[in-house]
Amino acid sequence: xxxxxxTTVVCIGIPEGYLFGIDTQFFQTTPQFRGIKxxxxxVHVVHWGSDEQSVRSGHFFVASDHGLxxxxxxxxxxxxxLASGMSELDVSAVKSRLGEYYSFMVSYPSLDSWQELTNHxxxxxxxxxxxxxxxxxxxxxxNALLKKSLYDSARERAQQSGTAVEEDRIIQSVVDQGDKGxxxxxxxxDLKKTWRDDAIGRERTEQxxxxxxxxxxxxxxxxxxxxxxxxLQLGFVTMIILANYSGAQQWMKIVQLLGNSLKDMxxxxxxxxxxxxxxxxxxxxxxxxxxxxxxxxxQFQTVLENLDAMAIGSEYLSKLMxxxxxxxxxIDNQEDPDFEPVVVDE
Numbered sequence: 001x002x003x004x005x006x007t008t009v010v011c012i013g014i015p016e017g018y019l020f021g022i023d024t025q026f027f028q029t030t031p032q033f034r035g036i037k038x039x040x041x042x043v044h045v046v047h048w049g050s051d052e053q054s055v056r057s058g059h060f061f062v063a064s065d066h067g068l069x070x071x072x073x074x075x076x077x078x079x080x081x082l083a084s085g086m087s088e089l090d091v092s093a094v095k096s097r098l099g100e101y102y103s104f105m106v107s108y109p110s111l112d113s114w115q116e117l118t119n120h121x122x123x124x125x126x127x128x129x130x131x132x133x134x135x136x137x138x139x140x141x142x143n144a145l146l147k148k149s150l151y152d153s154a155r156e157r158a159q160q161s162g163t164a165v166e167e168d169r170i171i172q173s174v175v176d177q178g179d180k181g182x183x184x185x186x187x188x189x190d191l192k193k194t195w196r197d198d199a200i201g202r203e204r205t206e207q208x209x210x211x212x213x214x215x216x217x218x219x220x221x222x223x224x225x226x227x228x229x230x231x232l233q234l235g236f237v238t239m240i241i242l243a244n245y246s247g248a249q250q251w252m253k254i255v256q257l258l259g260n261s262l263k264d265m266x267x268x269x270x271x272x273x274x275x276x277x278x279x280x281x282x283x284x285x286x287x288x289x290x291x292x293x294x295x296x297x298x299q300f301q302t303v304l305e306n307l308d309a310m311a312i313g314s315e316y317l318s319k320l321m322x323x324x325x326x327x328x329x330x331i332d333n334q335e336d337p338d339f340e341p342v343v344v345d346e
Contacts, residue, residue: 003098006108007039007067009046010094010101014073014080019056020048023114024241024285027106034101035071039063039108043118043126046071047241048080055135056242060126070094082131116281118233125230128185133238139184139246184238186250187223187231189214191257211256212263219257225271228254229278236282239294248294255279256296259303265310272312280316283323291327301329 011034014020018029022036023044036046040063047058057080061069070083070091083091130137194214195207207213220228232254238247258275265272286295304324307317308331321331 003066003068004037004102006037006041006065007044007061007063007069008098008102008105009036009039009069010071010098010105011035011046012070012072012094013075014048014071015050015075018048018050019052019054020046021241022046022108023111024117025109025111032104033106034104035106037102037105037107039067041065042115043121044114045237045241057132057134058238058242059132060129062123062126068095068098080132084131113281113285116277117237117285120226120229120278121233122227122230125227125234128231128234129238130182130184133184133242133244134182135242135244137182137184137238137242137244137246139186139188139250141186141188142246142249184244184246184250186235186246187219187228189219189222189253189257191253194218210260210262212261215257215261215264228258229274232258232278240286240290243290245294248290252294252296252299255303256299259306262306262310265306265312269310269312272307272310273315276307276312276320277316280320280323283320283327288327295327297327297329300324301331304329304331 009022011020014029014033016029016031019026020029020033021027022039042063043060044063045058045060046069047056049056059069059071059080059082061067070086072081072086072090072094073079074081083094191211194211195204196213196217199207223231232251235247235249235251235254238244239251258272291297301324304321308321311317324331
């Protein structure tokens with residue numbers, strides 16, 4: 001059976017009045033709604049939730065000509081099922097009725113900024129997130145911290161009761177549930193320790209201030225520069241569309257890492273010209289209330305000061321500074337004569 005041009009998202013059975021959307025567009029569903037058609041090539045995300053205050057869920061995919069994404073609402077469990085969770089018979093039934101559904105689909109809206117928000121996200125980048133991401137999906141790092149906290153509490157209870165940790169009901173629940181495939185596999189790195197293990201004195205202080213060594217010797221060997229930009233973009237869109245805290249944290253961490261790699265800015269200014277352009281597009285898209293909720297204003301200001309001091313991406317830098325000023329971040333170009341570097345204790 002021939003499929004329609006571009007990519008089509010079929011959505012069956014979603015309740016009336018749900019807040020459904022694609023990319024940065026949202027709308028309420030009607031009883032007749034059957035999906036979205038004429039989706040252009042590239043990375044996209046369809047997302048849904050019962051209302052503006054509910055937990056949102058989303059599915060990322062790469063669109064190509066004659067592509068088809070099938071979503072079916074499960075009313076018993078109140079969740080969306082992808083084609084991979086459906087029987088071949090059910091999938092075939094949906095495909096056979098595609099012509100019938102097509103006239104009840106919404107055409108993809110024209111979104112000029114979406115391509116620039118996602119142009120470094122690849123299929124490999126999308127493999128870092130589960131098939132369905134939610135507002136509450138957590139990163140590997142956060143999940144590990146949560147488990148450590150639960151196990152520490154269980155050990156205390158076990159010592160008091162004289163039982164084994166493995167018998168603790170909470171621990172049994174953690175073991176039984178596993179990760180449920182709902183973990184964001186972002187590149188893990190710790191910005192609180194960015195120096196070599198054997199670094200001391202001035203070298204340690206310098207590597208704590210300038211993240212260049214950490215960026216090139218620890219982080220980029222794991223993922224590469226452009227893949228890191230893809231993670232930056234993926235974290236950002238999961239933040240603005242799904243209000244996902246882990247995505248926001250990863251976005252902010254990468255901004256801090258790149259924006260404090262001072263020597264790398266001097267050696268590879270082309271990298272940071274790209275960063276300036278990305279940050280401009282992101283700030284232009286960021287809802288104001290999200291800036292207050294998710295952005296570390298002081299850290300973001302430091303990053304902008306560093307980019308400004310290096311005169312990085314001058315074509316877009318002034319626009320970025322103007323947009324930052326809208327959020328109360330004012331960059332002072334005058335060097336502070338009383339500035340003294342902070343020495344990191346050994």
